[in-house]
Amino acid sequence: MTESDAIHNKELSIEEREEILQLLKVRFAENKHRHKDLEWDKVQAKLEANPEKLWSLNEMERTDGEPDVVAYDEEKGEFIFCDCSKESPKGRRSVCYDREALESRKKNKPENNAIDMATAMGIEILTEEQYRELQKLENVDRKTSSWIQTPSDIRELGGAIFCDYRYGKVFVYHNGAESYYSARGFRGSLRV
Incomplete structure (x- = not known):
């Protein structure tokens, strides 16, 4: 298969x-x-x-x-x-935020985007609250970062947000949704 x-x-x-x-x-x-x-x-x-x-x-x-x-x-x-991987999942890095962002890139497009990957996997990308709750259990993303669910008002302006853990704190940042980096992926959640 x-x-x-x-x-x-x-x-x-x-x-x-x-x-x-x-x-x-x-x-x-x-x-x-x-x-x-x-x-x-x-x-x-x-x-x-x-x-x-x-x-x-x-x-x-x-x-x-x-x-x-x-x-x-x-x-x-x-x-x-x-x-719960220590760093953003390796098999989900180097992706932009969503399909709209992927299609907006004229060159050097990543292979995929976080939202479509999560949907295909049957999972949800973490919210900021879920990301902070995970960090209370154990500190992750000390060297990498992870896209999180982006509010529609930010996304409508072309941005997307991501988090990481540095200096003993969770940081929330923004980037253009079309950006992608080898050290940024996404974390997901699943309810059973």
Whole structure:
């Protein structure tokens, strides 16, 4: 099965399902500080009941996001996964913000954009609030940066926003949405 076939089908083989579940289980056990009061068996049951979500988590892993459970929404009964890699996921860097930005570039276009990639993966790009919550669990993006969801008023003016962690603080910056850098990608979240 090719990469484009896998994205189109959004199905994992039995072996791939077992492999991603085992990887997530180990990561969950090794990082209890991200989900102190949660139990893996309940997470696994939700994942097994939602194979398309497992596919999305596999895509997060395949692009070096190292997804893990970071919260539980009691009201909705959903586990929230997030990319927990120390730096912005390697497989999602060097992308501009969205399709409009990509199409506006006359030359030196990146291969993709963050919004379309996230949509194809079945995940949401982090909001500023989610990014700050992740930083409370552990500091990430000390050398890289990550696009975050940009308010429409900023985007209408041609900009997009991104964050990183420097000097013990989260910084929020702006750039033209068409810009892209080898050290900037995006982090995603997924509700299961």
